[in-house]
Amino acid sequence: MKNLFEQFEVIEDPRDIRGKRHELINILIMTIYGLLVGMKDFSNIAYFLDLNKKYFNELLDLNHGTPSHDCLSDIFAVIDPKKFMEIFIEWTREIVKKKTGKLISIDGKAVRNARDKINKGNVPYIVSAFLSELGISIGQVKVDDKTNEITAIPELLDLLDIEGATITIDAIGTQEKIVKKIVSKKGHYVLKVKDNQEGLERDIKTYFDKQNNLLGNKEILHKTTYDKDHGRIEKREYYLSYNVSTIRNKDKWNTVKAMGYIRVYRTIGDETSITDNYYIMDKEISIEFFKRATRSHWKIENDLHWRLDVILDEDHSRNREGNSINNLSIIRKIVFNLARLDDSYGKGLPLQRKLTRYMCDFSCIENLIFNVIPSIS
Numbered sequence: 001m002k003n004l005f006e007q008f009e010v011i012e013d014p015r016d017i018r019g020k021r022h023e024l025i026n027i028l029i030m031t032i033y034g035l036l037v038g039m040k041d042f043s044n045i046a047y048f049l050d051l052n053k054k055y056f057n058e059l060l061d062l063n064h065g066t067p068s069h070d071c072l073s074d075i076f077a078v079i080d081p082k083k084f085m086e087i088f089i090e091w092t093r094e095i096v097k098k099k100t101g102k103l104i105s106i107d108g109k110a111v112r113n114a115r116d117k118i119n120k121g122n123v124p125y126i127v128s129a130f131l132s133e134l135g136i137s138i139g140q141v142k143v144d145d146k147t148n149e150i151t152a153i154p155e156l157l158d159l160l161d162i163e164g165a166t167i168t169i170d171a172i173g174t175q176e177k178i179v180k181k182i183v184s185k186k187g188h189y190v191l192k193v194k195d196n197q198e199g200l201e202r203d204i205k206t207y208f209d210k211q212n213n214l215l216g217n218k219e220i221l222h223k224t225t226y227d228k229d230h231g232r233i234e235k236r237e238y239y240l241s242y243n244v245s246t247i248r249n250k251d252k253w254n255t256v257k258a259m260g261y262i263r264v265y266r267t268i269g270d271e272t273s274i275t276d277n278y279y280i281m282d283k284e285i286s287i288e289f290f291k292r293a294t295r296s297h298w299k300i301e302n303d304l305h306w307r308l309d310v311i312l313d314e315d316h317s318r319n320r321e322g323n324s325i326n327n328l329s330i331i332r333k334i335v336f337n338l339a340r341l342d343d344s345y346g347k348g349l350p351l352q353r354k355l356t357r358y359m360c361d362f363s364c365i366e367n368l369i370f371n372v373i374p375s376i377s
C-alpha cells in the first residue's frame with residue numbers, strides 16, 4: 001500500500017496519544033473500504049467494519065478491533081482539511097505528471113443534506129477541479145461560510161499545478177482577479193462571459209454582430225456540429241476571432257487574446273430555442289480546441305458531481321461536525337479516482353458496476369490497492 005498511502009502517512013494526527021487505539025492510516029484505509037462498498041456515512045461505515053472485523057483484523061493487524069462511529073466522526077472532525085487536501089493534490093500530481101495541453105474544469109457543488117445547524121442551516125459548498133481527459137478529481141476547497149465561490153476559486157488555483165493546462169470555469173469565474181491568477185501561474189483559460197461582466201459581454205457581442213457574414217469573414221474561424229439524443233436535435237455554431245480590438249477596458253482584460261461566440265439551436269419536437277454564449281481566451285487557440293474546451297467543461301457536472309450524488313450519494317451525507325464535511329468530501333474524491341483509474345475489468349465498465357464488484361468481493365479492492373494503483377503511480 002506504500003505507493004498510494006505513503007503521502008497520507010504524513011497527515012498530522014491531532015489525537016491525544018494516550019487514548020489512541022487506531023493508527024490514522026488504518027482509519028483512512030477502512031473508511032475508503034466503507035465508501036467503496038456503498039456506505040454513506042460514519043454510522044454505516046462503522047457497522048460495515050464491525051461486520052467484517054475478522055477480515056480487517058488480519059488485513060491491517062489491528063489490536064483493538066474496528067473503529068466505532070464516534071471514533072470515525074471525531075477523527076475526521078479534527079483533521080486539518082487544508083493539509084489533507086495538499087496531500088491529495090500531491091497524490092494526483094504523481095498520477096498526472098504532464099498537464100500541458102490538458103483541460104481542467106472548475107465548478108462548485110452544494111452538499112445539500114449536510115446543513116450546519118449552528119450556522120443557521122447553511123448548505124456547505126465545495127469548489128472542485130476536474131481533469132477532463134482522465135476523468136479524475138484533482139483538488140477542492142470548501143467555500144467559507146462568510147465568503148463565496150468567487151473567493152474560493154483563487155484559493156483552489158493556489159493549490160493546483162496548472163502550468164501549461166487550460167482552465168475552464170462558468171461565467172461566475174470570469175473575474176479580473178481569477179484571470180490574472182491563472183496567467184500568473186502559467187496556465188491558460190477559456191472562460192464564459194455573461195451579464196456579470198456586462199461591459200465585456202457587450203463588447204464581444206458588438207464585434208460579432210457587426211460582421212455581415214460570419215461564415216465568409218476571413219478573420220473568423222467557424223465550425224458547426226450536430227447532436228441527436230432522445231428526440232432532441234442540437235446544432236452548435238462555433239465562431240472564433242483573434243481580433244480583440246472591440247474590448248474597451250484594456251487594463252482589466254489585458255490578457256485576452258481571442259474571443260469566441262457559440263450559437264446553440266436546440267429542437268425538441270416542433271419547438272426550437274436559440275441560445276448565444278460568449279467566451280474569452282488568453283491565447284490564439286484553434287477552433288477545434290475551442291469546441292473541445294467548451295464542451296468538456298460540463299464533464300465536471302456529468303462525470304463528477306452527478307456520480308458523487310447518484311452513485312456515492314454525497315447529497316445525503318449528514319456528517320457535519322467540525323471539518324468532517326470537507327474531509328469526507330476529499331475521501332469520496334479519493335474513492336472516485338480509485339474506481340475511475342481501475343481498468344482491471346476492461347475499459348469502459350461503468351462506475352456503479354465496479355462498486356458492485358468491490359461490494360461483492362473484497363479481493364477486488366485489494367487488487368485495486370496493491371496492483372492497479374501502484375502500477376499507475
